[in-house]
Amino acid sequence: MKAKFLIPLLLFVVLVGFLAVGLNLDPHEVPSPLINKSAPAFEVPQLRQANKTFSPASMKGQVWVLNVWASWCVACREEHPVLVEIAKSGLVPLIGLDYKDKREDALTMLEKQGNPYLLSAFDANGRVGIDYGVYGVPETYVIDRAGVIRLKHIGPITPEILKQKIYPLVSELQKS
């Protein structure tokens, strides 16, 4: 008979449990359907050398990181030092995708803050971004030797994410 009075308390605990989990999820982090799929092909002009183009096919055979950024994106500035650190470490080639930006603005920003990218592809109208399911710059993709997307990170990369998620994955992919 006594146990009966505990039922509402139990239900309440279950409810709180669900709410606690729900509150800690980030609604902006939508699981990407592109994980373990081939990185969509594209060919767009480069940012610095507009007469040259970049295509992901040219990165086949190596593990690389694609970082979607823009000069108008505030969070990108926040993550910039982390990108510079990746470039300095020389552990993995970093390619930028300058998303819906103005060429002059983008070049000015790189000049001021340092350019961590081997090169940046210039996606003027955001068409490449759509193929990569970009909806919140900055976004970062880790792509393996076969050209398959292995990780997508939405939002700025923090030093923790770099050390706990990106570097371990990259070194694991580089071994295989």
Place this chain on the structure above:
Amino acid sequence: MKPLFLAFASILFLQCAFANDAAPLADDPVTEQRLISISEEMRCLVCQNESLAGSRSDLANDLRREIRTLIKEGKSDDQIRTFMVERYGDFVLYRPPVKPITWLLWIGPFVILVIGIAVLLGYLRRRNAVAPSKALSAEDNQKVDALLAGLGKDERDEK
């Protein structure tokens, strides 16, 4: 007064100059109608509470442009939906497809309804069992009559 007026007028004028042009509608209303019916069923990923049809975010504009192009290329509604899901996942759809991971979402409410009905029926049955109607014996009847008679007399005395 005049400089003040000029200042206000120029502020208003500047605002007009900065305003964007309205997004061009497709040439034919049929395309536009299909665009609306498809994009109303889709979530804008930037402002997640808005549909793709209603959102004014930059990405929504681009995606509507993309859908418009796909319609003009003669793609079916299903093909366009697949195009979006391949890039943004099931999350773009306001009506998630029925598959193992969404079973709880689709069937859950009915399961809860069935549990509720079962609990209600059980409760009603138990309540009927606890309070059975009991016929009074002749002896009980006499007692009741005596009590009622006594009560009636007291009341009469008070008056």
